[in-house]
Amino acid sequence: MPSQETFQRLTHSIDTVMKGQAVAIRKLLAAFASGGHVLLEDYPGTGKTTLAKALARSIGAAFKRIQFTPDLLPSDILGVSVFDQRDRAFHFHEGAIFTDILLADEINRASPRTQSALLEAMAEGQVSIEGRTLRLGELFFTIATQNPVEFRGTYPLPEAQMDRFAMQFALGYVAPEEEVAMLSAQAQRHPLDDVTPCVSTDDVLQLRRSVKEVRVSDELKRYAVDLVRETRTVPGVQLGASPRASLALVKAAQALALLDGGAFVVPEHVQELAVPVLAHRLVIDPQARFSGVTARGIVEEVVKKVPVPS
């Protein structure tokens, strides 16, 4: 199936469930197709789980959900070797991470040790446990969520780990009309139950290969790098975006270009993705934070400062 069609089917399928979230779906699919992971920071009840489930069901992929609590252990995520008394041998029971689409809910409530277990696995694509190395699935895609309201008892993700997520964005509350439509739609049954797989995992893998083939001119690569470099020199930033960020930006721009039906990347794609890809990677100086500087504000400023090729 041509990639364009894959995209359209996925978009349409998810849209039946998540109405009024076209922008978020677009970003999600861009991250998904580029092989990166997504962090959703949003208020409770805005549909994060629904989104992940909708995506999983549209593909027909395996889906697991982990609810992060403070007493969650790394073994709960990665797996544990259980001793079977009958054969007197250890059997490895895989953890929740061995799946295609993983939803890590409220990731900031678990202890740092547990968080890093997940994030290392995400980054490397494999799990090392008790001397053995097990590869994760090829399609492995994580959607992590966290509440923006900092309650007592949360461990905010350390900066180095934030870098592992290709994008961070929020769903937000929908427009009133859409909310009303949602109420009507969910009167009888949840639309999620009606979602059937419309693309196969092979189509998705094909999609990812196509994304890698989208052409990027040197000028736009330079533009992406300029944006990232500028974030390092803005006053108030303790730590700017790393080269990993440039990579993620270009890859996501390729995915977005493919989503729009083009064969090459244009500057609009790069600009559209600047905030979702870069903002969460910046570490703001505490003094500047208390003067009202936000990471999002800085990235928007950078986009307005660096001249765009045209």
Place this chain on the structure above:
Amino acid sequence: MSTPPLLLGAAVLFWGWATGLLLPAIAVAAILEGARAVPWRVDFSRRDFNRVSDLCAILFAGSAIYLFTAVGGMRVVDGPRAITVLFQWLPLLAAPLVACQAYSTAGTVDLSVFFWTLRKKAADEPGASSGALDLAYPYAALCILSASAANVRTPAYYASLCLLAAWALWSRRSRRFSSLWWGTSLAVAVVAGYAGHLALHRVQQKLEEVAFEYISGLVRRDTDPFRSTTAIGHLGRLKLSDRILLRVEPAAGQGAPILLREASYNVYKSPAWFALGAGFTPVQPEAGGETWKLAPGPAPETSVGVSAYLNRGRGVLPLPARAMEIDGLAVVRLSSNRLGAVKVDEGLGLVTYRVRVGPGALLDAPPTDFDVGVAAAESVAVAQIADELELASKPPAARLEAVAAFFRTNFHYSTYADQPVGGAPLEDFLVRKRSGHCEYFATATVLLLRAAGVPARYATGYSVQEWSPLERRYVVRARHAHSWALAWVEGAWRDLDTTPPEWVDAEAAGVASAFEPVSDFLSWVVFLFSRWRYGEGWDGVGRYLVWLLVPLVLVLAWRLYGRRRIGRARTEAARGEPAALHPGADSEFYLIADRLAVAGLGRRSTEPVSTWISRLEEGHAPVATDTLRQIARLHYRYRFDPDGIGADERQALRARVEAWLAAPGTGRG
């Protein structure tokens, strides 16, 4: 400097032109505007600014002290006048500080430079700055206001003022309105200002006329610059002061005239003399405006030089007897009367002139009835004495001698004492006391002569007595004020001074003080300065002052030159590496972008094309955005597709752009 180019220089030159200090003004203007041309700047620290500010303050204080105290007692340079001169000098005194700002890297002056308390605060907290002040515009305003103190009364001042104001306002005008509105508003304001100031001046003149006597009675002691009356006691009071009023240079090889007359009077009504029937008529100057003939006929070559201060440029000129012509008197209006008084209506504060004395002077008119009358109050006593001396029987020339002898033998001189002027002072003097000062002697002489049938007049003026070795000329002090009698004998007026000669020493003893040499010296310095100031040229003081300033300026410049000089940060012409030629740089799309930019619809540098087109749509710009989007798509393919654009698509791009550009209007299509 934040002023538009050359505005500050123009303001300084304007000041120089108005106050007459054109050469210093040119220097200051060159220094200030030169800051634009030189590429370097000096890194002045706060201490440097403090020092320069202190220097300006010292100069200011020095000038103030000099103008106020040294010249304070002078008749012309009293309090307010000194302020005016000081104010005119202010731009020059403040120039060093402004020059420092012009050449400093900071470009502004910290407020702590001006105030001691702020300096202390700055010393405690070195980091905090107490606000910066840009001196450029205030200095321009100071120049204009200083120029106003120079009192240039021609319309040229107002015209220049309007020009400078327009220049300053033009650079700061609001871009919202067209220049036409700006010009109209300015024109209205200029005309209104002109009408306003004419009205204001007229109002003040009216007020002055009405309140003249009241105000002048309160303010000025000398209520009568034109000496239309003099009361007995007036000169007496004048004699109490020691200051030098006149300076007299006799002709080469000749002695000084003994008496300089200011005015004469013909009617005595106790206790004052009046000049009746003596209206002033203007004297016409000769060609050149500096020579005034008082009597017809050729004037002799020898002359007496006199320098006198005129209060506010108006007053009577002290002249020797039989003055025929006055040379070198650069005043605007001169008039004279029948009684021999010559007054200046509009002149300078200090006048220096040469008087040519000749035998045929007819300045004083022949006697009239006034000159023979004696008032009833005194007539009895005077007639009695005249009879005693048997004046009637003597020939006219002998009568003078008799009268002189009478006074010489029977009277002695006493200095002016505060006697109540009332009753019959002259009778007292003649009959009982037989002692008094010159006014009594002169008055009595005139009345006696009249009683003897000789027409006589009363004259007031000065007696030239004292030679000053310091100045090498005669100086006339206030205590040399004198009065005497004029007698008409054999067709000419003759001086008759009956006051005992010891009056000079008697007055000197009363008034001289130990500080006389010092105050004389100061007075001389001020005289030199005043002479230079009133346009005597560069000889004398002017040259000396300049030589005094030059080493100071050199020292300052040398100290500043030794500082680090910091090259002014040049704005980099091109940032980073030169723009590499990127693919698609020759796309015709840029023509459309340029065309729209000219129409004010241009793309911002950080805005990608489709965002720009959306913005145009939202703003309802008169542009066909659909075709524009299609063209943009082709353009993007050309620019950002690494595989490049096909030939036919390239052709299509070109064609579409041409079609778009050719559509009527700005691409309405």
Place this chain on the structure above:
Amino acid sequence: MRRVAYRLFRSTSTFQYRLGRQLTPAGKFALAALVAAAVIGFDTNRTVGYQVFTLLAALLSVSTAWSGGFRVRLDVRRVLPRFVTAGEPAAYPVVIRNGTARPQRGLVLLEDLADPRPAVDEFLHAREPGEERRNWFDRTVGYPRWAWLVARKRGAAIAPRPLPALRPGDAGEVVIELLPLRRGRLAFTAVTIARPDPLGLVNGLVRVPLPGSLVVLPKRYAMPDLALPGARKYQRGGIALISSVGDSEEFASLRDYRPGDPLRRIHWRSVARVGRPVVREYQGEFFVRHALVLDTFAGRPESHVFEEAVSVAASVACSIQTQDSLLDLLFVGPETYSFTAGRGLGHTDRLLEVLAGVGPCLDKPFRTLHHAVLERYASLSGCVAVLLAWDQPRRDFVRHLRALGVPTRAFVVSEPAALEAGAGHEVHRLEVGRIAEGLAHL
């Protein structure tokens, strides 16, 4: 007498404020020059300064005539940040949309803040610090007091900002720079659009009501990390607390499996060795909790010393590393308040917001705070106290805490002149006006 003075100050300040808005900088300069020319040109015979006077008066009159008829309709929207810090410059964007049919050019944006002038009662009853040292005239008329009250309430200094040229329907953005002057809530009332006249001297003004508010955090000083001694203490609260904050992975021991234990606790290696189910046991409730005690008993409603004490408390709150400990802020206002922060930067935000709104307590004695802290002493690992004086009740408080075994560091913030005699090693003295030095030398 003071009431008359108050009315006079009020009307003069209104006049001054309006004049300041109405005149552009060039206009202000022209006005100053006008006054100077009036003084110099008073005698029209002596100088020609009166010509300068009339020209300037004519220019200002023409400009004033222009400023009358200015009407415009612009949609203005502020995008305020979450908070800013007193004394630190901040910036926020304002989006303006041109709703008229004509392009708008050359306009200037001015922000209107809440009125800083005091009410009559406040003026009559407030006491400026150091007022006793002023001379008789100042005290009777009360102008320094007025000036001090206004300066205190003035929330921020915002400079006027020129707007870019806006086409009809176009939206533009300007960044307004703001310098907050005091902590608390900064209230915006409206936005004023000013249009200079063609000559550039007098503005025409249009006021657009646009309320908004911004939290201004207290000013903070740089200080070295406070090494607070303190053992980890047992925190009551059990499972609930563990789930919120607990360091729940402290492995304590192994024990036999009891029915009902969660399977994930089974330690399989031990099972392999021992042959029967063995379960890991955790102890979770031990961590470090510090208290930051703020003395709010200032004795008067407005106190410079109190403001500095709040700044010191804010500095301490920022410097304590709360990554793995808790910080309790304790102070007494209308009630006794305790705010807990910990585990990351987000909570320091909250703490600072609370400190931004703290006010002095006028009706309760110091003992109230003493009791409040004593109630909690058992769970405290350490305490930092910021005090306003070093008198007997406060001495007792600190000594009592230390006697109970809670390591306490006390800061006393006071006026330079009012340093009471006290043991230098017991407390750190901080002088108002030299706090930065005092904190840097810890």
